[in-house]
Amino acid sequence: KNQVEQSPQSLIILEGxxxxxxxxxxxxxxxxxxxxxxxxxxxxxxxxxxxxxxNTKSNGRYTATLDADTKQSSLHxxxxxxxxxxxxxxxxxxxxxxxxxxxxxxxxxxxxxx
Amino acid sequence: xxxVTQTPxxxxxxxxxxxxLSCSPISGHRSVSWYQQTPGQGLQFLFEYFSExxxxxxxxxxxxxxxxxxxxxxxxxxxxxxxxxxxxxxxASRGTDATNEKLFFGSGTQLSVL
Numbered sequence: 001k002n003q004v005e006q007s008p009q010s011l012i013i014l015e016g017x018x019x020x021x022x023x024x025x026x027x028x029x030x031x032x033x034x035x036x037x038x039x040x041x042x043x044x045x046x047x048x049x050x051x052x053x054x055n056t057k058s059n060g061r062y063t064a065t066l067d068a069d070t071k072q073s074s075l076h077x078x079x080x081x082x083x084x085x086x087x088x089x090x091x092x093x094x095x096x097x098x099x100x101x102x103x104x105x106x107x108x109x110x111x112x113x114x
Numbered sequence: 115x116x117x118v119t120q121t122p123x124x125x126x127x128x129x130x131x132x133x134x135l136s137c138s139p140i141s142g143h144r145s146v147s148w149y150q151q152t153p154g155q156g157l158q159f160l161f162e163y164f165s166e167x168x169x170x171x172x173x174x175x176x177x178x179x180x181x182x183x184x185x186x187x188x189x190x191x192x193x194x195x196x197x198x199x200x201x202x203x204x205x206a207s208r209g210t211d212a213t214n215e216k217l218f219f220g221s222g223t224q225l226s227v228l
Contacts, residue, residue, distance in 0.1 A: 034216060043118070043204050043219025044157075089157065091217075099169055100215075104149075106156035 002027045004092050004105035012111045017080055021108045023073040023090035031093040031100065035064055035075050038087045038107070047075070047088075077110075085112045116141065118220035120205050126226045132193040135223045139186050139207030146188040147217070148180060151202040160203075163188055192225075200227045 004025045013019050025033070032051045036044035048059045050066040050073060057064050061084075063076045077084055090105040119138040127133050139146050147162035147170075159172040163182035180190040186207075192199055202224050206217040 036217075041221070041224075043206070043221050044217075045219070046216040049216065099164075101170065102147075102159070102217075104157045104159065 002092075002094060002101075002103045004090055004103045006088075006090050006105035006108050008108060009106070010109040010111070012113060013080055015080060015082055015112055015114050019077050019080060019110065021075045021077075021088050021090075021110070023075070023105055025071050025073070025090070025092045025103070025105075027071075027092040027094050027103050029094055029096065030068070030071075031095045033064075033066060033073050034091045034093070035062075035073075036089040036091060038089060040086070044087075044089055080112045082112050082114060085110060118205060118207050118218050120203075120220035120223050122223060123221065124224045124226075126228060127195050128228050129195055129197060131195050132191065133195060133225065135190045135192075135203055135205075135225075137188045137190070137205030137207075137220060139188070139205075140209070140218055143207035143209045143218070144186055145208045145210075146182055146186060147206050148188070148190050149204045149206065150174070151204055151222070152200075157204070160190065195227045197227050200225060 007022045034049045035047045038044040048057050048064045061078045066073045087107040087109045089107045092103045094101045121136045145164045148160040150158045162170045166182045177193045182188045202222045204222045206219045208215045
């Protein structure tokens with residue numbers, strides 16, 4: 001069964017600290033993995049995409065990693081800011097039956113405190 | 115370029131009523147998908163439409179239905195509302211079915227069923 005599991009479910013950190021969010025998936029066939037950021041009351045916004053051949057990709061203070069062998073991805077946030085408080089959703093794409101199917105993780109809710 | 119527009123932003127209904135939500139995708143986008151988001155469940159996929167055809171459907175009862183028009187605008191209908199239908203309903207569009215194509219989300223419709 002195709003699944004995407006994220007951990008932790010929620011996280012509280014102090015402003016300026018780093019944190020790492022985890023995403024484990026059992027999706028086959030695998031096309032790509034994308035991290036989305038969702039602010040409260042808004043729709044998710046794409047942060048970064050990882051394909052099978054990519055190990056690391058950065059977007060400002062956000063760095064995503066992918067280990068296709070262990071089927072794990074992480075999102076590392078450096079020098080956190082109050083505006084990083086949001087939910088982070090891991091989404092894995094699987095091309096099957098002639099179209100893309102997206103499998104969503106439940107998300108990690110991050111709270112950055114001053 | 116205008117983003118994904120969802121109307122209405124907020125909606126209050128009572129049990130047993132029906133509701134119709136609207137989504138206007140980004141101009142030129144042919145794929146529209148719908149999601150239900152509740153605090154404990156994360157994003158749950160409802161269905162996806164591509165060029166007026168429902169291409170994929172999640173595990174929701176038949177009370178949830180949708181359609182897409184020739185201009186790619188989409189509507190979602192929920193009949194015989196239940197208290198558990200209270201949620202944020204998100205719509206997303208994408209231009210193609212390429213495996214690396216990201217979703218563009220609207221801000222959602224917050225539905226409260228009393």
